[in-house]
Amino acid sequence: MSDQKLAVNEYLKTDSDYLRGTINEGLQTEVTGAFSEGDQQLIKFHGFYQQDDRDLRNERKAQKLEPLYSFMLRARVPGGVCTPEQWLGVDKIASELTSSNSIRLTTRQTFQYHGIPKRNLKTIIQGLDRQALDSIAACGDVNRNVMCNPNPVESKLHQQAYEWAKKLSDHLLPHTQAYAEIWLDKEKLVSTADEQPLEPVYGKTYLPRKFKMAVAVPPDNDVDVYTNDLGFVAVADGDELVGFNLTAGGGMGSTHGETDTFPRLADDFGFIRAEDTLKFAEAVMTVQRDWGNRVNRKRARLKYTIVDHGYDAFKAEVEKRVGKAFEAKREVIIGDRGDRYGWVKGIDNQWHLTLYIESGRVKDQPGKMLQTGLREIAKVHKGDFRMTSNQNMIVASVAEQDKAEIEGLARQHGLLGEVISQTRGHSIACVALPTCSLAMAEAERYFPDFISKVEALQDKHGFAEQAIVVRITGCPNGCARPFAAEIGLVGKAPGRYNLYLGASYEGTRLNKMYRENVQEAEILEVLDTLFAQYATERQKGETFGNFTVRTGVVGAVLDAAKDFHG
Known part of the structure; x- marks a missing residue:
């Protein structure tokens, strides 16, 4: 590989002076709302993407105007936990400095802003810093936001798991001071000419591609642990965490029409003691750093490194580096991968309220003043807020005497009271149009209507109470993990999707394409027929995904490299 020309991003990282590039100069340029092409890649490491409003793209082109550029900024919030005071700061920023005037809870347990003008980026990042929050490493070729089961009910074990998620996030942060210098106006401490040891884990060119981690606490799999590059499945002795089953090599992204790309679930590598967690995490990451594909970014994720080098060789190298x-x-x-909606009482006699936030969009709309509602709750709440990987919000650690006030505010603002079906409550969608530059079809804006039609078909065939995991994405990059859904829709063109079936309900098996490039009418016709069969032929306790595999509707994906496209 050393004789091959590297991917463009590798040269950009090498020449970036540890992620500085010319970002600072780009901020000062007022003749355009955009950054230079190279800096558009580097700003991802600082937590944001350049986007434009695709609904207005043709209109602005006709007016001889550049696209309406804005930015999406994603925060780093390990485990999705923040204080009410932090949430009020997050909300204030959304209301004052973004054109979307909303907050979006993501599928990785954090929040992001859409519609940020370039002139407001620095103000927003400094505002987050005042709340002890940041966006460094929320995007880019680094370890991103570390997910953790947010369940506050069995508090002691989950607190221990959460502490490890924070340790992993902090330990694997980039060491460069570029973020502090550019956004927080910190002085440059040293010349980078002699800084080769500056990034002891990442090195000068960081990772070949993005890297995602999750900490799961069985039996819950709400973090979809097997879809991550690196997963830690908690193993407990009573309520004491003793270590983790480590998984590696998961990832959802693929490219339409390119069969050498595919989603993949992680392999099980074995048990590690809790005290060795950081050593094993760093070893896996550095093997990926050294062995990963830096020529073809489409084949640069850890999953391909393990496939290309072999499970045994990869495992042996990790063990060698750990000793x-x-x-x-x-x-x-x-x-289960779902959230526990409504009130649940924990073992510490505290109450926890999980609120359904459709597609994670926290925004005020007629009849549903979600943003105002969470703001008012934050003003009186004495516990914490916990974002889930299903894009919902938990108002955690509510004392008995405060429960009525919190519930009253939630109901008053449309955050509570609506009956949510099991299927809707287990399903998610990515942002897609109009802001995501990669989207080929709608996702978030299409999700409510499509789920309603799926619910109607379930009701028609008499199993409305059965949860089916449905996920929709506007493209095959898989931000909403569609390839691990019992029913997955992946955008192919406006109004057209590839339909995937057959993942397990628990998230331990991928799905497989059943129809390519189809419109809603055909999708619903297919589901109508399959739901009729499922209603009459399913075995006791059999989930829809398992039914489609058992009856041969789709083949089981046991080895993604061989089975997903085969």
């Missing part, structure tokens, strides 16, 4: 072997995998049960 310790994996122990045998501990037996755990992987179960």
